[in-house]
Amino acid sequence: MKKIEIYDTTLRDGAQGEGVSFSLQDKLAITERLDEIGVDYIEGGYPLSNEKDAEYFRRVQEMDLKRVKVCAFGMTRRKGMQAKDDPGMQALLNSGAPVVTIVGKTHDFHVTDVLRVTLEENLAMIADSVGLVAAQGREVIHDAEHFFDGWKANPEYAAKTIQAAAQAGARMVVLCDTNGGSLPEEIAELTKAAIDALSEYGVPVGIHTHNDGDLAVANALAAIDAGAQQIQGTINGFGERCGNADLISCVANLALKKQGYEVLGGDGLEHLTELSRFVYDTANVNRRNNQAFVGQSAFAHKGGMHVHAVNRAASSYEHISPEAVGNERRVLVSELSGRSNIMALTNKMNIEQDRAVMDKVLANVVELENQGFQFEAAEASFELLVRKTLGTFNPHFRTLKYHVEVEDVVHYQDLELTTEATIKLEVAETIKHEVGEGDGPVDALSAALRKALLGTYPNLDQMKLVDYKVRVVNSEAGTAARTRVQIECSDEQDVWGTIGVSENIIQASWNALVDAVEYKLHKDEVASIKPVDSAVAATNQ
C-alpha cells in the first residue's frame, strides 16, 4: 500500500472562493476537525497578508494537535534583495509554522511578463527562498505555479525551476495546475516528466489542481497514478473561480475505489460526511445536495424502479455503501422509509417505538419540514416534538407575552441604540414579568428569560448560548419570507441544537430559545431522578 499525503488548503486557497470567509475562531475549529480526521498537512494561511492569519499561527501553536503539520504559505522573495531581508520571508519564518510552503514561478512567460524579472533571477529567487527556510530546519514544500502550462511552453526552463527548489532543500515539489485548464492525459504525462527531472535529487512530487474544466478530481487522481505522492485540495472543493480539487472526493476515490493507496491517519473515512457539513456550516455556505459521496442526495432514490431495485440489491444504484463515508441512504417520498428513519432517530430516546406513534411523528415532521424546519442540526427540538406527539411533554413554563423594542436615536450626530425585551411567563403557578437588555433583540429576550426562570430553575445558570444562525427559507419573497433560526446551547456536559421557523425573525428566535430551555430542564431532571421519570413516562403511554 502506497501512502498518499493529504494536504488541505481550505483555510488558504479555499478562502479565496467567492462568498467564503473564515473568522479566526472558524479557522481554529476547522484545524481541529482536520487533525481528527487524519489529514497530513493544513495550509493555515498567508502570514504576510493580514493580521488574522498571523494570529492564527500564534494560536495554533497552543492547540493540542494529534498528527497534522501546519504550513504557512508565501511567495518567493522579491527581486533584487536577499531572502532574509524580505518581509514576506520574515513573516513565514516568524509564523513559527513547522512547514513552509513557497510558491514560485515555473512558466517563463509569467517570469518575464507578469513578474518582470529575468529567467535567471527567478531561479535565484526560488533557490534563495527555499534555502533560507530549509537552513532553519523547517520542512519546505515548493508549489510550482503554472507548472503544466509552463512545461508545455518551455520544458527546459520549467525543469530548471523545480530542480532549483529541490537542490535548495525542498522536501517536495507540488505541480500546480493554477488556471485549472489541464486535461487528465496531460497531467499524467507531465507528472511523469517532473518525476524524471527530480529523480537525481530524490525529491517526490505532489499535485494541486483546480476545477475550471470540471476535471479537478480526475486530474489529481491521474497525477497519483503517474507517481505523485501528495494531493493538495480543499474540503468541498472550496476555492477561487470553480474551486480546488475536492479532498472529500479525492480521499474517497483513493480509499474506496482505487487499489493500492492508503490515505488519512485513522478511521477518518466514516467522518467525511460530518466533516463536509461542518465546513459548510462554519463558512455558512449552502450545502450542495448532489455533492459526490457526502451530499444529502448522494444516496437518495427517487424513481420507483430504482427504489425497487435498491431494495433487492443495494449495489444496483449505489456505487459504495453510504455508511463507508458516514452518509445514509434516503428514499424520497416514501412513507415506509420515513418510518424507518424515525425509528432510527428515536432509538436513543428510550421510548416505546409503537408503529402508530411513529407514523404520527413522521406526519408531524413532514408537515414541519414543508414549513421550512430542518431537524438535522436541531435534535433537541426533534426530541421535544417526539415527546409532544407521545403526550409525555410537560412544559416548565408558559409564555403569556414577550415584547422586544429596538430604538436608534440621533444624539449629538451619532445614533444611540437601545434594545429592551420584556416577558411575562407563568412559572410554577406564579406570574413572572421581567425586563432585560442586550446587544440585539435575541440577546435581550434571552436575558429577560433567564431572569424570570433562574429563581425556580437555578441550573439554567450553566446554560450558555453558543451559536445563533439565521437563514431565509424562501428568499424570493424578500423580507416577508420565512426565517429559520437555529440556536446551539451548551452546559458543562452537553451541546444541543434547537430550531424555530416563522415569518418573523423574533418569533422564530423566541421559539428556538424556549425549546433550548425546555430541553435543558428536561435533560437535567432525567439525569437526577431517572427511575421516577421513566415511571412517569411509562404511565403516560
Place this chain on the structure above:
Amino acid sequence: MKKIEIYDTTLRDGAQGEGVSFSLQDKLAITERLDEIGVDYIEGGYPLSNEKDAEYFRRVQEMDLKRVKVCAFGMTRRKGMQAKDDPGMQALLNSGAPVVTIVGKTHDFHVTDVLRVTLEENLAMIADSVGLVAAQGREVIHDAEHFFDGWKANPEYAAKTIQAAAQAGARMVVLCDTNGGSLPEEIAELTKAAIDALSEYGVPVGIHTHNDGDLAVANALAAIDAGAQQIQGTINGFGERCGNADLISCVANLALKKQGYEVLGGDGLEHLTELSRFVYDTANVNRRNNQAFVGQSAFAHKGGMHVHAVNRAASSYEHISPEAVGNERRVLVSELSGRSNIMALTNKMNIEQDRAVMDKVLANVVELENQGFQFEAAEASFELLVRKTLGTFNPHFRTLKYHVEVEDVVHYQDLELTTEATIKLEVAETIKHEVGEGDGPVDALSAALRKALLGTYPNLDQMKLVDYKVRVVNSEAGTAARTRVQIECSDEQDVWGTIGVSENIIQASWNALVDAVEYKLHKDEVASIKPVDSAVAATNQ
C-alpha cells in the same frame, strides 16, 4: 475532425434529480433552446410513465425544430409476452418520436436477481424490443444499463446483450455507468472492449455517465478518447443522486480543450452560459456559482496577486477566454485584495483613479472587512463607500430615529403577534415621522421608510426587496455576536446588493436598507441627468 453526437437527457434523467421537476411548458421551452444551440438528440421523456410525457411527444411534433431529433425512452418488453403486446413498447411507438431509446439489462446479476428472468429470456427481450421498433423504420438507440459493472462481472454475457441489440437493428449502443462508480481507466478499457465486440455489426458506441465518484465528465471524455461517438448527459449535470455528466463541461472540453473533435451544430458554444442559466431558472433550481465554464464565479478574481496578474496577462488565471462560452470576467473585493482589485472595480464608476484615493478606499475596505463586512455581493454598498471616500456622496435623507417593536401576547390560548416600526427622517429639509407594519421587523422598517420617502422620491415605488440574508460573523459569542445582513433589491432595470454589519440585527438591517435606497436614488439621477451629475462629481474632486 471527428463528429461527437450530443444526446441531452435533461428532460428525462435530469428530472430524476432531487428538487427538479419540469412542467410541459418547461419541457417544450428547453427543447427549443437545445435545438437552437445545436444538440443532436433530446430525450424528451418516458411516454409510459405519465400523461405529461405522452403529451410532450404530441406537442413537440408541432414545433419547428431545426435539427435536433427527439427520442422517446422506455424499457425492453416485459418477460413472457410479445413485444408488440407490451404497453410500454406500444407507448414508445405511439409517441411518434423518430428515435426510440430502449434500456436493457447487461449485468447477469440484475437479470437473474432484480428482474428475475433467465439470461436467455433477457437476450430475447432485448432483441424483440429493438427489432420491433427498428422494423417500423425508427432509429433505435440501445442503452446498456450497468454495462461497466456487468462486463466486470461477466464479460461474455455483457457482450451478448449488446450484440443482441446490434443484430436486431440498433443504430448505436450506449454504455451506461448506471451507478456512477467507475473510474476513467476502467471506462477507457471497457469502451474499447465494447467497440471490439460490436465491430462485426458496424454499430458504434456512446457513453452515459453519472457523477457519484465526482468523475462523470472525466469518464465521458475517457470513453470518447477510447472511440465512443456519443455523449449522453444533462445541462448543469442535473440528475438522480449526484447527477449525470454535465453536457456544458463535456461540450466545452471537447470543443475548446481537446483536439480533433467537432460538437454542436452551429455557433452554440457562445450560448452555453445563457443556456445553463435558462435551465436553472426554468427548473427553479439555484445556480451553482462555481460551476465550471458557466458559473458566475468561473472567471471571478479575488486575490490581489491574481488580479494583478490577470491584468497583465489574462491567461494567468483563466484557462479559456470567458467570452468563448458566453461568460464574463469579474473582479471581487475582499480582504485579500490589493489596490489593483480596487482599481478594476472602480473602472466602471467613471471616477478619477487617483492613487492616494484608491489607497484610502482600500484602507476603508480592509477596516470594514475586519468588522465583518463583505463587499463581494454588495457592489452597491461598495460604490457608496467609494463615493463617501471621494467626498462625492450626498445623502438623500438623514435618519433621526428608528424604532421597532415586536410583541407576542397570549389571546385565547394562541399568541398574537404584532410588528410595528416608526421612523423619523429629515428629507428635503422637512421632518417625516412615519409608522409601518410588516411580517417581521425588517419588513416593517422597510414599509415605514417607503412611506416617508415616496412623496419626495416616487421612483422608489419600483424598488423591490428580492433577497435578505443574515449571517452571524463570529458565532462563538452566541447572540451577542456580530450580525451581517445582506439585502438584494431590484427595479425594472437592475439588481443591486447592499450590506450592514452590527451586533444588533435590526441596526445591521437598517443600514443595509438605507444603502439600498441611497443607491437606487443615485443611480436614477445619474441615468436621468448624466452630464450635470458628472460635472458636479468633477468639481467635488
